[in-house]
Amino acid sequence: MALYLPPAPVVEVPSPWTDSARPHWNRAITVTAVVLIAILGYLTRWICDDGLIFTRAVEQILAGNGPVYNLGERAETSTSALWQWLLALAGFVFRQPDTSTISWILGLALTAGGFGLAVDGARRLHSGRSGALLLPFGILVLLGLRPVWEYATSGLETGLNTFWMAVCWWLLVRLRENGSSRAVVCTAFTIGLGPLVRPDQALVAAVFLVALWLTVRPAWRLTLAAAGAAAALPVGYEIFRMGFYGILVPMPALTKNAGESLWGRGFAYLADFADPYFLWLPLALATVLPVVLFRRLPARRDLVVAFAPVAAGLLHLVYVVKVGGDYMHARMLLPALFLLLLPILVIPRSRRLGAVTMVIALWAALSAGFLRYPAPDGSVRPIDDERAYYAAWTGRPNPTDSGDYVPKLQGLGNAVRAASGQRSLIYQGVDNRILTTPLRAGLPEQVMVVGVYLGTAGMLAPEQVGIVDFWGLANPIGARLDFPTRKPGHSKPLSNAWLLADYADPAAPVLPPGNFAIKSDVTPAEVAAARHALSCGDLAEIQRSAREPMSFGRFWRNLTGAWHRTQVTVPPDPFEAERKFCG
Structure with a gap:
């Protein structure tokens, strides 16, 4: 006779991923990502x-x-x-x-x-x-x-x-x-900020605006309102940029x-x-x-x-x-x-x-x-690990304040303080020697410093002390020098000829060779040619657009001439520049 045994009860093991647990897990991913990037960034x-x-x-x-x-x-x-x-x-x-x-x-x-x-x-x-x-x-x-x-x-x-x-x-x-009207306009306005975040983000903003329209397919009135919201600040700021700075x-x-x-x-x-x-x-x-x-x-x-x-x-x-x-x-x-x-x-x-x-x-x-980018080895490379470079340069593992940088240019800082009350152009030359020459008349600053490290030089000097940007990021002439592009942002050094022509007293002697000059044997003739070129044609107008006191007339001339000024390039050789702009 067979022995009958009742089936064993089925015991269900609850899944850890129940419907109620999943949202908590998904939100935990978001929180974890925020916390980790904050810790790693810090x-x-x-x-x-x-x-x-x-x-x-x-x-x-x-x-x-x-x-x-x-x-x-x-x-x-x-x-x-x-x-x-x-x-x-x-x-x-x-x-x-x-x-x-x-x-x-x-x-x-x-x-x-x-x-x-x-x-x-x-x-x-x-x-x-x-x-x-x-x-x-x-x-x-x-x-x-x-x-x-x-x-x-x-x-x-x-x-x-x-x-x-x-x-x-x-x-x-x-x-x-x-897809309410308010949400569409708010989204369009936010996307439109792209060119103000960085000019190249205009490309991203354009794609996002197309996606916005394809997602909502708004009526033409709402489309115009969204386009106006997206364009308002970027277009307004571009008009200000053209009129104030004179370029696009x-x-x-x-x-x-x-x-x-x-x-x-x-x-x-x-x-x-x-x-x-x-x-x-x-x-x-x-x-x-x-x-x-x-x-x-x-x-x-x-x-x-x-x-x-x-x-x-x-x-x-x-x-x-x-x-x-x-x-x-x-x-x-x-x-x-x-x-x-x-x-x-x-x-x-x-x-x-x-x-x-x-x-x-x-x-x-x-x-x-374990994976790391090669550490700086002291050689000049077209691409650098900038954080490693500046940590080594300042001697601090986490340089987070301007005070971590300024001591590296202490010699220039001492020269700025020593020149108080005297119109001086200060330059760091060969073997870190500090070179000084009289500053020309007509500049609002009493002292100007040639800055190779533009940000650091700007922080060691008060606002009323001018900084001559060696690499052209802040110099209307240096930015337009027609050098072949090598290292982005470091391809247009301002040679001593242009430096002296623009900022030094014409009666002052030519400075000795500098560490960073393209030509170390600058002659008075080259300085004179550069000074003449700066007084002619497009170069003279570029100088006026940046230095002439702002007025309605100056704003309008800057605005209407911004396209042309943006296209102007300057030959690095002073004699060639003199021929180009003075004829």
Whole structure:
């Protein structure tokens, strides 16, 4: 007789990923990303000499001298107009004209906030109403790269750039559910700030505006309102730029020849970023993922929103490669990478995608823990790890204040103080000797200093002491010198002939050779030719546009002549320049 046994009761083991737990897990990813980038950014905090250029301009604004670098000379040294004015606002609120420390703290806060909004936008795109469990794919890619940590601070506009791209992305994702007129206009206004964040972000803003229209398909009245909101501030500021400065773009764009095509150097810049971190692995996976993931998106507007940052990132990447990249390792490629990863910062969980995310987690641990860009070796290289360079230069692991930089030019600082009350042009020559010559009449400053490190030189001198920019970032003539582009931003040294012609007393003897002069054997004839060229034709008008007292007539002449002035180039050889402009 068979023994009958009742079936054993089935005991169900509850899954840790219940419907109620999934939202908490997904939000925890966002919080973790914000906390980690804040910690990593703080550990690698710093400011660079270029960041101090913003600080000097902000000091002039807070001193009531306007958005200039020197008294009596209108030169726009700040590539990011919005970052400059945001720092000025912070300096005004905290009553701190030296915003060097504020700049890295604010940059870190904006980076962290940008990460939070970017991840939340991707979460909203993929989880939707179903609350799908998400995996941190793109977040791991960003957190595994040391340049992402380092440029979370730096004193530059990178944090603001990250925050702006994240806000635009988040607002586009929200538009799928809320296409009200108010939401459309607000989103368009925010996207329109792109050219003020950086001029090259106009490309990204254009793609985002197209995505906005395709997502909402607003009526023509709302379309016009959105276009007006997007254009209001950028167009208004461009009119101010043309009338006040007399050119179409910030002066560093002239100095760096931002319209050139240098594809070979651009691809070298891309490889310089990708190779040390084996970045080709996550990029290859990131290329395949959108094809797999976006087929799951239910609506056309979801696809538009998802592909918008990818298209913007590719366009920005092509532009950076076209112009030859930059001299700062990875810096100019970080916005494109951020945009490409936006829709896959988090991805829906599946068995295959879980395995892919595990591979990325192992790569991120290897990259963050062991992979490093080669340290500076003292040689002149076209691309540098700027943070490592300035940490070595200042002798501080985290140079975060202007006071960390100024001691490196203490000799110039002593010379500035010693020249008090005397009209002097001060230059650091061979073997760090300090050279001084009388300053010509007609300049508002009593003392002018030739600054090779433009930001540091600006911080060692009070606002009323002028800085002659050796590299042309703040010099209307130096920015236009027609040198072949070598190291971006460091291709147009101001030779002694131009230096003396523009700033020295004509009766003063020629200065001895300088460390950084292209020609060390400058002759009185060369100085005289350069001085003559500065008084002729387009060069004389360029000088007037920057130095003539501002009036309605001067503003109008600057505005109407801005296009032509932007195109003018100056031969480095004084005799050739004299022939070109004086005939």
